[in-house]
Structures are given as structure tokens and as C-alpha cells.
Amino acid sequence: MEKEVVIKAENVIKKFGERTILNGISLEVYRGDTFVIMGGSGCGKSTFLRHITGALKPDSGKIYLLGKDLTRVSDDEMDALKKKIGMCFQSAALFDSMTVGENVSLPLREHTKLERGVIDIVVKMKLELVGLRGFEDLMPSQLSGGMRKRVGLARAIAMDPEIVFYDEPTAGLDPIVAGVIDKLILDLSKKLSITSIVVTHDMKSVFSIADRVAMLYEGKVLEVGTSDEIKRSNNPSVQQFISGSPDGPIRFFQQKDDYLEHLIR
Amino acid sequence: MPIRLENKNNLTVCHIDGEIDINSSPGIKKAFDKLIAKKEPKVVVNFSKVSYVDSSGLATLVEVLKNMRTYGGRLRLTNLSPKIKSLFEITKLEKLFDIVAEEEEAISTFM
Ligand SMILES: Nc1ncnc2c1ncn2[C@@H]1O[C@H](COP(=O)(O)OP(=O)(O)OP(=O)(O)O)[C@@H](O)[C@H]1O
Ligand SMILES: [Mg+2]
Numbered sequence: 001m002e003k004e005v006v007i008k009a010e011n012v013i014k015k016f017g018e019r020t021i022l023n024g025i026s027l028e029v030y031r032g033d034t035f036v037i038m039g040g041s042g043c044g045k046s047t048f049l050r051h052i053t054g055a056l057k058p059d060s061g062k063i064y065l066l067g068k069d070l071t072r073v074s075d076d077e078m079d080a081l082k083k084k085i086g087m088c089f090q091s092a093a094l095f096d097s098m099t100v101g102e103n104v105s106l107p108l109r110e111h112t113k114l115e116r117g118v119i120d121i122v123v124k125m126k127l128e129l130v131g132l133r134g135f136e137d138l139m140p141s142q143l144s145g146g147m148r149k150r151v152g153l154a155r156a157i158a159m160d161p162e163i164v165f166y167d168e169p170t171a172g173l174d175p176i177v178a179g180v181i182d183k184l185i186l187d188l189s190k191k192l193s194i195t196s197i198v199v200t201h202d203m204k205s206v207f208s209i210a211d212r213v214a215m216l217y218e219g220k221v222l223e224v225g226t227s228d229e230i231k232r233s234n235n236p237s238v239q240q241f242i243s244g245s246p247d248g249p250i251r252f253f254q255q256k257d258d259y260l261e262h263l264i265r
Numbered sequence: 266m267p268i269r270l271e272n273k274n275n276l277t278v279c280h281i282d283g284e285i286d287i288n289s290s291p292g293i294k295k296a297f298d299k300l301i302a303k304k305e306p307k308v309v310v311n312f313s314k315v316s317y318v319d320s321s322g323l324a325t326l327v328e329v330l331k332n333m334r335t336y337g338g339r340l341r342l343t344n345l346s347p348k349i350k351s352l353f354e355i356t357k358l359e360k361l362f363d364i365v366a367e368e369e370e371a372i373s374t375f376m
């Protein structure tokens with residue numbers, strides 16, 4: 001059966017000032033897949049995520065989200081698309097002055113005509129899914145980092161999105177909590193048939209959750225394929241990244257000019 | 266309104282047509298509110314024309330059940346498609362609701 005493409009990037013180029021951050025990215029994400037974007041710090045992962053969620057526009061190239069060309073959608077179409085996607089930010093991005101329940105219910109209160117009692121039940125259902133039922137009345141400051149991430153996840157799925165984007169969902173968490181988050185991402189994808197796009201450089205996460213993986217390097221897709229294809233890749237840069245070795249073709253520092261030149265300039 | 270009410274053997278059968286989602290749930294809830302205001306004792310909801318239920322739809326049904334229970338009213342769901350049935354199972358709600366395969370059976374055994 002032909003797989004349905006829900007995200008398609010075609011030769012996406014983005015410059016910030018003189019620096020080319022995305023240098024011709026093309027890839028496709030299939031419905032229901034967990035698609036992992038990996039790559040070194042600063043290679044443009046978050047920037048690319050912001051393009052495929054419509055927050056940034058490319059200088060050139062095309063991005064299709066659920067069949068709509070993001071470089072030409074109207075504001076109304078963009079609003080409709082936003083209701084079909086959920087975002088989980090690196091920092092969880094909870095509102096500290098709101099309770100857990102209010103954080104999760106925010107999208108429903110803002111974007112729907114559902115009555116209070118119904119919204120409260122949706123909140124309980126979503127908190128149950130992330131293992132935080134009964135925490136509605138706590139404030140974010142009373143939660144651990146891992147719990148905050150889970151609240152962020154409950155909020156991201158409040159509107160039953162078709163696609164959920166995660167930026168570094170396990171960064172800064174201990175390996176066990178990271179494993180819990182990974183399992184949650186997988187469970188939600190399979191149970192609710194959500195398409196998940198996950199940016200991470202946690203190699204353990206990559207291979208435990210990914211159906212397909214894209215590795216970015218210097219603004220380009222170095223390799224894209226299934227988890228197994230990436231694991232077996234002959235590309236020395238991919239292997240260097242997987243093994244976390246400091247020596248190899250990937251340069252970890254990307255200065256623009258010579259150090260001594262810079263000092264005496 | 267994608268909801269049609271029918272009186273049969275001293276109970277009300279609700280036929281819902283289409284999707285029970287974020288857009289249609291508020292209207293569907295209002296229709297149920299009228300039955301609840303009348304303290305309707307027995308309500309059967311026929312899902313044979315329901316193609317999709319989202320979380321807000323499930324939450325609406327839970328809220329209706331909760332409201333009906335305050336006066337001893339009872340709610341029964343019938344003719345769920347396999348997909349919708351499994352949704353109730355995944356969300357652990359199948360034990361909360363009284364789910365019967367066919368409408369006829371739901372009515373004749375609704376004591
Ligand atoms: N709004 C902006 N204006 C100028 N430069 C930017 C902007 N956003 C990102 N950049 C630059 O683009 C590059 C890529 O940033 P990005 O945040 O996409 O990296 P990343 O791959 O997500 O890194 P990390 O793994 O550390 O989160 C960085 O060099 C950053 O300085
Ligand atoms: Mg980033």
C-alpha cells in the first residue's frame with residue numbers, strides 16, 4: 001500500500017544574514033510514522049522544525065504540511081492547520097501562573113466552544129495518557145522536569161492532533177525518565193495513530209522510537225532511511241554521530257574565520 | 266443538527282449522524298441537555314451513522330452520563346463500529362458505558 005505523505009520538504013533553503021542554515025533540505029514523512037531528525041548542535045534541527053510547523057518561511061523551496069503548501073497558505077488555512085498539529089517544546093513552555101489542568105486545557109478554552117465540564121473531562125483523559133491523572137491542581141513549579149515535559153505533551157495532544165512535533169523531548173532528563181518519555185511518544189503514536197516528528201540527539205531514543213530517521217549536517221540531509229538503514233549506514237559521518245566519537249569527518253566547531261586572524265583583527 | 270431523537274417503548278433513541286468532534290460536540294451536548302432537563306430516564310444512543318469520535322466527543326458522552334446519573338437516568342450506546350468500539354477500549358471507557366451491540370436488543374432488554 002502506498003504510504004500517505006503528511007509532510008514534504010523540497011529543497012528548503014534558509015539564510016540568517018550571511019549564514020546559510022538550511023541548505024537544500026528535502027524529505028518526506030509518512031502518516032503514522034515516528035520520524036526522528038538528528039544531528040549535531042546548531043546544525044539547524046530546530047530551525048527546520050519551525051519551518052515545517054509554519055513558524056518560519058524558507059527563502060526558497062517548498063514545504064507541504066497535510067497537503068497544504070506552507071509557502072502560500074492564507075492565514076485562515078494556517079489557523080486550520082495549527083489545530084491539527086501539536087507542539088512539544090524543548091523547555092516544556094508551561095505557563096507558570098496556571099495550574100497543570102489550566103495549562104492542558106488552554107488550547108481547548110481558546111479554540112473550541114466546549115463547555116467547562118467537558119473540557120475538564122478531556123483534561124483528565126489526557127493526563128491519564130501521560131500518567132499524571134490527579135495532578136490537575138498542582139502548579140508547574142511543583143513538578144519535576146520530566147513531569148513538566150509530560151504536561152507539555154498532554155497539552156500538545158489536547159486537541160487530538162494528527163501530527164505532534166517534539167523538540168528534544170528527553171534532553172536534560174535521566175535515562176529512566178527519558179525512557180518513559182520515549183515509551184509515551186511511541187504509545188501515543190500507535191494508540192492514537194499520531195504522526196510524530198522528533199528532534200533529538202539522544203541516540204538511545206533515536207533507535208528505540210524511530211520508524212525513519214533523517215540525519216542533518218551543515219544544513220543538508222546527510223542520510224535518511226529506516227532505523228536499520230541508518231544503523232548500517234556506510235557514511236562515516238553518520239557512524240561518527242552514532243558512536244559519539246570526537247574524531248571523524250564531522251567538525252564540531254564551525255567558526256567562520258581563522259582564530260589568530262580574528263584575534264588581531 | 267446531526268442528531269435525531271425518536272421515542273420508542275418509553276425511552277428515547279438518539280441517532281447521531283457524522284463525526285462527534287470538537288466542532289459538533291457542543292451542539293450534541295445541547296441536545297442531550299434538553300433530555301437531561303426533562304430527567305429522561307432511559308436514553309439509547311445509536312452510533313450506526315457515526316464515522317468518528319474524538320476526545321471531546323468521548324468527554325461529552327462522559328459528561329452526559331455523569332449528568333444523567335445525578336437523577337438516576339441511564340444511558341446505553343449501540344451499533345458502534347469496530348473502530349469506535351476499540352477507541353472506547355483504548356481509552357478504558359468501555360467499562361464506564363453500557364454498550365450493547367444492536368439497537369433492537371438495547372431497547373428490548375432496557376429494563
Ligand atoms: N532567528 C535566528 N536568527 C539568526 N540565527 C539563527 C536564528 N535561529 C537560529 N539561528 C542560527 O541557526 C543555527 C541553527 O540553529 P538551530 O536552533 O536550528 O540548531 P539546532 O540544530 O536545533 O541545535 P541544538 O541541537 O543545539 O538545539 C544556529 O547557528 C543559530 O545561531
Ligand atoms: Mg534545537
